[in-house]
Amino acid sequence: MALRESSAVWNGNLVDGKGSMRLGSGAFEGEFTKASRFDEGKGTNPEELIGAAHAGCFSMFLSAILSDAGHVPTQISTTAKVHLGAGPKITLIELSTVGNVPGIDEKTFVEFAEKAKKGCPVSQALAAVEMTLSAKLA
Secondary structure, three states: OOOOOEEEEEEOOOOOOEEEEEEOOOOOEEEEEHHHHHOOOOOOOHHHHHHHHHHHHHHHHHHHHHHHOOOOOOEEEEEEEEEEEOOOEEEEEEEEEEEEOOOOOHHHHHHHHHHHHHHOHHHHHOOOOEEEEEEEEO
């Protein structure tokens, strides 16, 4: 199977320091600070990257299981909102997905979306975190 690697560097203390995160592929590199993580400061943060990874994995997995069942989607669009609470601790991930899937009804789409929520590799890795799902057809 595939091996993926990313890296991060942090310089200084928590309050005044800053860091950068880089995907191993080189497709993304971004700076992060205390303000970008715990407030609304400029830059990225680990939770934002987790959300992107989760949304991407979920969309791809949902597309795969729909296609395997003969319901080939035109598009799956997913947003993942990652909540960082006290501790600090990730307390909730809200997945919201909209699918354009010809020939399928909303109830069936929601059933497949629930399967994807449980089965996608990132969901499995984050299973200790509460997750909600909102799924609908376009």
